[in-house]
Amino acid sequence: MKSLLPCALVLLGACSSPAPPAATAPAGAPTDPYRPVYHYSAPKNWINDANGLVYTNGQYQLFYQYNPQGPTPGHLAWGHATSPDLVHWAPQPVALTEYKNPDGSNTMIFSGSAVVDSANTSGLFPAGTTDGLVAFYTGHVERPGLVLRQRQELATSRDHGLTWQRYAKNPVLDIGSKEFRDPKVFWYAPQQKWVMATVKADRQQVYLYESKNLTQWTFLSRWGRAGNTVKEWECPDLFELPVPGGGTKWVLLISSGGPIEQFRGQQYFLGQFDGKTFVPDQPYDEPTYLDFGKDFFAGVTFGNAPKGRRILVGWANNWAYAPTVPTGDQWRGCFAVPRELSLRRTAQGLALVQQPVAELRALGKEVLNVPNQAIPAGAAGYEVPFKGESYDLSLTLTPGTAKTLALNVLQSTAERTTLRYDVARQTLTLDRTQSGNVDFHPMFASSLETARVPLRNGKLQLRLLVDKSVVEVFAQDGETTLTDLVFPRQHTGRITLTAEGGTAQMTALRLADLSGAPAS
Structure with missing residues (x-):
């Protein structure tokens, strides 16, 4: 999530009053000349990065950066929508909102991820709980016009993401930086531990950490400054995919500069991960881009989709002009159709392939x-x-x-x-x-x-x-x-x-x- 146009969130249950419910669609929505029909957009106001993608209770949970106050960046919260099939989405109450600190500064909730703590490794849920959700987000601490720090915080939900409670001992990870954000947490089964991928945005590096309990994190390694380093790195995602014919590769997604220098975009790297270090297959002196258009950014994936599918959701917009796109004063921003990822052998080598989810064929x-x-x-x-x-x-x-x-x-x-x-x-x-x-x-x-x-x-x-x-x-x-x-x-x-x-x-x-x- 960009630090210049912050996203803010506050947790339900952690505030003095509940966050407002998501608004119903405007009466004129069906005739809106620009509101997409089958691409998800919030009923009203501004959205950007997809966050906290997780599958639970038979539903795909889509959280996203959201401004409850209007159709431009600022005061952003984690909006929330759910779907049984990745194509029909139901707006839910706002999940997380910004909050004031005792010293008068403000913490905005930037991008992050969510996991199902099925074994209650965190100890943050009642004994026997198998469906507790833990959300990780960047707490962006600021005063008007002044960024103070970015740190990683967590929150928990016992009702499949409808309400949340901020962790009393936040932050769980703070390195004293103003450019440290976008935690993506996943379970690394071979070593029975959690791994967090974050970015040191201004250094174009991914920082990796490990934890047994989701609350205490230890540094593992860093990697970066490859491919496109024109702009800061953001929104990392690290996951494993099968290779046709046998074996696997690890895929590292990074939002960064795009194919056209003035614009942002997204790149990917293929390599191996041993639980500590990501090692790319090649030097990546030249970038390998995820999308060659101008309007696909901050794509991240569901880590626990059924049948082992790896589903990607990206924001269909570009920071170069996003606050000014001419969709009126009711809404601004939407997501690309969810894409299923796979690896394919091509004449140019192993490639990351993206296809619209098969569920889309059932529409229309x-x-x-x-x-x-x-x-x-x-x-x-x-x-x-x-x-x-x-x-x-x-x-x-x-x-x-x-x-x-x-x-x-x-x-x-x-x-x-x-x-x-x-x-x-x-x-x-x-x-x-x-x-x-x-x-x-x-x-x-x-x-x-x-x-x-x-x-x-x-x-x-x-x-x-x-x-x-x-x-x-x-x-x-x-x-x-x-x-x-x-x-x-x-x-x-x-x-x-x-x-x-x-x-x-x-x-x-x-x-x-x-x-x-x-x-x-």
């Missing part, structure tokens, strides 16, 4: 299934016989003799968001310069987002999740992703395909209309 209604369609050269191209602004579109393209392929979505007379593929360079570019309202901030449409996407067996496979103001692109079955916000002024919702320099072939197209499939 399939309205198109086109097995084959020629795309003639020229501006006329092929128009998909569907108009809309919230849908799930999958297609496979064979470039043929074409030099460039273009897929336009959210298209009207003068607006479009374009996904362009350069056949010779094998690059995929997301272009929102003509997407509608782009002048609310000078950086919003200041550059294009481009990623290298090699053809596979001569084909380009794409899946687009389009949802009013969000476009998520998954190329080659999730080997590359690009996520961008867009704000159309016109709402015709056309979809067209064009080929330049020759003809191309679309060998498959599937479209599901999700306009009636709300995320909450």
Whole structure:
């Protein structure tokens, strides 16, 4: 969580009065031109980083940075939503809010994580409790205009995250720093202990600690200053994934600078972890990015999802312009659709693959299934016989003799968001310069987002999740992703395909209309 735009939280049960319940959706929500239909956004006010992702009581618990007082950063709390299936979300009462210290300073609750203390290793729950939740967050201590320190604190819940109690002996970890944050805690079974990954943000380093009881922490090691070090490091996540053919790799996620230098983004590193030290597989002189769009940040995962799935949730926005996105005075911010992570062997080596959770397929209604369609050269191209602004579109393209392929979505007379593929360079570019309202901030449409996407067996496979103001692109079955916000002024919702320099072939197209499939 950025220290310049703090998030604040206070625990229920630790305050003199309960935190207010989450507001109900505004009466005009269904007609809001930019509020997504199947991407989660809070009923009102500001949100950013996902926090405390945990599965308990048959529900996925999503906590997140939330401002109870308005649609801009500040006074942020851990908002809360629950879901039985990762696609239908129910807002819950605010979980944690900022609090005053005896010396008059203020502690804001920055990003963190949550675990189920099933064996009551902490001793903080009644004997026999197997479902107690422990949340870890960064206590950001400040006075107006002055950051005093950042330290790690914890809170407990006995009712699956609905109410919380701050630990009386907080902080549990304090190194006297103003840039020490974002604890991610997980159980390391081989040594029967808890591990905490934090960041020393200004040093671009991950600090690792261990504990047997969640309240007393001992330093293990540090690692970092690799990949992208242009901006501070934030929101670490460390977990293990199986490798196709046998074995495992540990994956370290870091939110940092992005593929375009002026913007934030997220990178990942593959390596091994022995309970003490993370050792990367390679020097990572160059970054390996999680998403090549501008609007995917602070993605973290559920550590205990059923069936061993590793599910990622990221904030769909960018700090370069996030406080000014033109969604009005009721709400600001949403999350990308949860993504399931896996490793895949590719021609370029082992890669982290992201795919929308399978549960998304149950939403909406399939309205198109086109097995084959020629795309003639020229501006006329092929128009998909569907108009809309919230849908799930999958297609496979064979470039043929074409030099460039273009897929336009959210298209009207003068607006479009374009996904362009350069056949010779094998690059995929997301272009929102003509997407509608782009002048609310000078950086919003200041550059294009481009990623290298090699053809596979001569084909380009794409899946687009389009949802009013969000476009998520998954190329080659999730080997590359690009996520961008867009704000159309016109709402015709056309979809067209064009080929330049020759003809191309679309060998498959599937479209599901999700306009009636709300995320909450």
